[in-house]
Every structure is written in structure tokens, then in C-alpha cells.
Amino acid sequence: xxxxxxxxxxxxxxxxxxxxxxxxxxxxxxxxxxxxxxxxxxxxxxxxxxxxxxxxxxxxxxxxxxxxxxxxxxxxxxxxxxxxxxxxxxxxxxxxxxxxxxxxxxxxxxxxxxxxxxxxxxxxxxxxxxxxxxxxxxxxxxxxxxxxxxxxxxxxxxxxxxxxxxxxxxxxxxxxxxxxxxxxxxxxxxxxxxxxxxxxxxxxxxxxxxxxxxxxxxxxxxxxxxxxxxxxxxxxxxxxxxxxxxxxxxxxxxxxxxxxxxxxxxxxxxxxxxxxxxxxxxxxxxxxxxxxxxxxxxxxxxxxxxxxxxxxxxxxxxxxxxxxxxxxxxxxxxxxxxxxxxxxxxxxxxxxxxxxxxxxxxxxxxxxxxxxxxxxxxxxxxxxxxxxxxxxxxxxxxxxxxxxxxxxxxxxxxxxxx
Numbered sequence: 281x282x283x284x285x286x287x288x289x290x291x292x293x294x295x296x297x298x299x300x301x302x303x304x305x306x307x308x309x310x311x312x313x314x315x316x317x318x319x320x321x322x323x324x325x326x327x328x329x330x331x332x333x334x335x336x337x338x339x340x341x342x343x344x345x346x347x348x349x350x351x352x353x354x355x356x357x358x359x360x361x362x363x364x365x366x367x368x369x370x371x372x373x374x375x376x377x378x379x380x381x382x383x384x385x386x387x388x389x390x391x392x393x394x395x396x397x398x399x400x401x402x403x404x405x406x407x408x409x410x411x412x413x414x415x416x417x418x419x420x421x422x423x424x425x426x427x428x429x430x431x432x433x434x435x436x437x438x439x440x441x442x443x444x445x446x447x448x449x450x451x452x453x454x455x456x457x458x459x460x461x462x463x464x465x466x467x468x469x470x471x472x473x474x475x476x477x478x479x480x481x482x483x484x485x486x487x488x489x490x491x492x493x494x495x496x497x498x499x500x501x502x503x504x505x506x507x508x509x510x511x512x513x514x515x516x517x518x519x520x521x522x523x524x525x526x527x528x529x530x531x532x533x534x535x536x537x538x539x540x541x542x543x544x545x546x547x548x549x550x551x552x553x554x555x556x557x558x559x560x561x562x563x564x565x566x567x568x569x570x571x572x573x574x575x576x577x578x579x580x581x582x583x584x585x586x587x588x589x590x591x592x593x594x595x596x597x598x599x600x601x602x603x604x605x606x607x608x609x610x611x612x613x614x615x616x617x618x619x620x621x622x623x624x625x626x627x628x629x630x631x632x633x634x635x636x637x638x639x640x641x642x643x644x645x646x647x648x649x650x651x652x653x654x655x656x657x658x659x660x661x662x663x664x665x666x667x668x669x670x671x672x673x674x675x676x677x678x679x680x681x682x683x684x685x686x687x688x689x690x691x692x693x694x695x696x697x698x
Contacts, residue, residue, distance in 0.1 A: 302328025490523025526573020649684025
């Protein structure tokens with residue numbers, strides 16, 4: 281039996297992931313936050329992700345004498361969760377909370393729904409490690425760039441007409457078919473034509489991709505007044521040289537720029553790629569990714585082409601609108617049951633009183649303050665500190681001289697009522 285500290289709030293030590301696309305050393309917020317709980321930072325290594333939760337690939341550790349895993353603590357003390365969450369998720373947390381620090385673009389990817397996730401886990405266990413789905417939400421900590429969902433049809437049509445290399449790689453049949461339906465009101469016809477364009481691109485022979493991408497890059501380099509999109513294409517080609525088909529995907533997917541506090545939600549079977557910046561990310565507790573470009577890793581092109589929803593729309597339509605949660609807090613509440621996220625931002629001297637949340641939660645301080653009083657104990661809120669907060673635990677957060685900012689991921693069944 282694990283030991284239960286006298287309070288339902290525990291400070292956590294969280295593990296980092298050192299993927300190639302991460303920011304290096306102290307430049308990385310992931311490294312900066314992890315250093316606060318004892319991680320020794322190597323300035324030459326990329327620190328891409330900080331994982332907060334119970335996922336077996338990088339479980340969080342409770343900072344007590346026994347260094348129990350958070351999963352063990354929750355398993356042995358169901359009162360920290362709620363009966364419905366504890367039973368439904370087999371004593372586990374249903375979400376994985378992360379900080380990401382991105383130096384170069386992540387892969388063009390999508391996450392499977394529950395049905396597809398189970399099939400991929402069954403048929404390809406070496407590449408898909410669990411049967412769960414993985415909807416996710418990203419909230420910008422710093423200026424942040426991403427590709428997300430398909431552009432409006434008229435934008436894609438414009439790119440087919442103005443980037444001859446793009447039309448050539450897609451081929452005349454798929455290009456002509458797409459351009460012919462541009463004014464159609466039939467969504468299913470539009471999605472079918474869009475799928476044909478994406479499939480033609482992703483299934484193009486590598487030598488053809490390299491040839492046409494080289495032509496496009498040479499042409500864009502010679503342009504005197506390059507636009508934002510052309511500069512992005514050149515940047516991605518530098519990051520993934522040698523003819524990566526994912527560079528062409530920029531002409532199909534929305535290019536989104538976010539300021540701190542802005543967010544996007546990525547449902548199952550939606551294409552996306554994070555490009556740069558730091559963000560808070562929350563997702564269902566899974567690590568399933570289907571990739572198709574901007575990566576040296578395993579690509580599963582046929583699965584990706586078939587799984588996508590082919591939903592299309594503007595870049596701005598991809599962003600979420602938070603709602604007020606308390607005096608200094610906003611609630612980001614995506615249309616799923618596994619998680620929601622609260623952002624609390626306080627000026628010096630402000631005191632935030634957050635009502636008790638019915639389910640378990642994890643909190644990370646992204647800008648330091650004074651502390652969280654709970655019962656007769658105060659927990660320091662230094663930047664980078666991570667806490668687990670048991671269900672039905674009210675907190676009050678006091679902002680110090682530099683203000684206070686923290687993010688809190690939680691689960692409630694049923695969804696939190698306003």
C-alpha cells in the first residue's frame with residue numbers, strides 16, 4: 281500500500297522527452313520547468329516534451345519519501361478521483377498533460393478515433409502502442425505556429441493554379457476534378473475531390489516529389505518579394521531537406537499563428553503539424569500517431585489518407601473560444617469527456633478562489649507566484665512546479681510581485697456545468 285500524505289495535493293516530478301524537433305537546453309521551457317524538480321539539463325540536448333500524468337511511457341512521480349508513481353497513489357486511494365472516473369478509466373487518469381517546446385516542425389499527422397486505434401493496435405503493435413484515441417488541445421505559451429485541417433477550397437484551388445509544381449505532383453486528373461467542383465454546394469463531392477488531391481500528393485513517387493520540390497524551391501528562392509507562405513515552404517525544406525512530401529502539404533493545410541492564450545482543438549482524424557513555439561498540450565491518454573510527412577519516422581500513408589474527415593474551413597475557424605471560469609481564470613472545454621483545461625492569470629496581489637472541481641486535476645505553474653493555500657498548508661507556486669490536486673479540493677492562489685499564471689487540466693464526468 282502506498283503512503284498517503286495528509287493533503288490531497290502532491291507535488292510531482294515529471295519526465296521529459298528528447299525528440300529531435302525540441303528546443304535545445306535552457307532555451308526550452310520544457311527543460312526550464314523540468315529543472316525545478318531535479319532534472320539536470322544538458323544544453324546540447326533537445327528538450328521537446330514534459331509529460332504530466334500517469335502514461336506508462338513517462339509516469340509522473342510523487343515527490344514524497346517513497347517516490348511513488350502518481351498512478352499508484354490514485355490506484356490505492358480512489359477518493360483522489362471520483363467513483364465514476366475511477367471505474368471507467370480503471371483507476372487511471374484519462375488525460376495526458378504536456379508542455380511542448382518546438383524548434384522545428386513536427387510531422388504531418390493525425391490521431392485515430394477509438395475504432396481505428398483499436399484496429400491499428402491489433403494489426404501493427406510495433407507502431408501503435410495502445411488502442412485508445414487521441415484528441416488533443418494546444419494552448420500557446422509563446423507565439424506559436426501550426427498547420428491544422430484543410431484550407432478553404434478556394435485557397436487550395438488558388439495554390440493549384442499558382443504553384444505549377446503543386447499541380448504537377450497532384451496530376452492533371454485530380455487537379456482538373458478539384459477545380460471543377462470549386463463552386464459546388466455538395467460537401468460530400470467537395471470532400472471526395474479533396475481526398476483525391478491529398479491522396480495523389482501523398483502517394484507520389486519519391487523521385488518525382490524530389491524533382492518537383494527542387495524546382496519549386498529554386499523558383500521561390502529567386503523571387504524578390506516572397507510572401508509568408510513562400511517563406512514557410514523554404515523554411516520547412518531547410519528543416520527536412522532531400523525532398524519531403526510534407527513541404528507540399530503547406531499548400532493544402534491551414535497555416536495558423538497563435539498568440540499566448542489562444543488555442544486549437546484537434547479531434548480524431550484531423551491532419552495537423554506543430555511548427556514552432558511553446559505550448560501547453562492536453563490529450564486523451566494515448567501515444568498513437570499516424571504520420572505522412574515532415575518526418576524520418578514510420579509513415580502510414582494509406583491509413584492516413586483513408587482516416588481523415590476532409591473537413592475544410594478557414595484558419596481562424598480552427599481556434600477555440602474559452603469561457604470565464606472564475607475571477608481570473610478561463611476554461612477551455614473541448615467537445616470530449618477526457619479533459620478540459622483552465623488558464624489562470626493574475627496580477628501582483630490578486631487572490632484567485634477556484635471552486636472545487638469534482639474530478640482529479642494536474643496543475644503546472646508557468647509564471648511564479650506566492651502559493652496555493654489548502655486547509656492549513658501553503659504550497660509554493662514557483663515557475664515550473666507541477667501539482668496533482670485530488671477531486672473536490674478547493675484552492676486559492678495568491679499572486680506575488682511578478683504575478684501568477686498556471687494551467688490546470690482536469691476530468692469531470694459528466695462535463696463541468698456552467
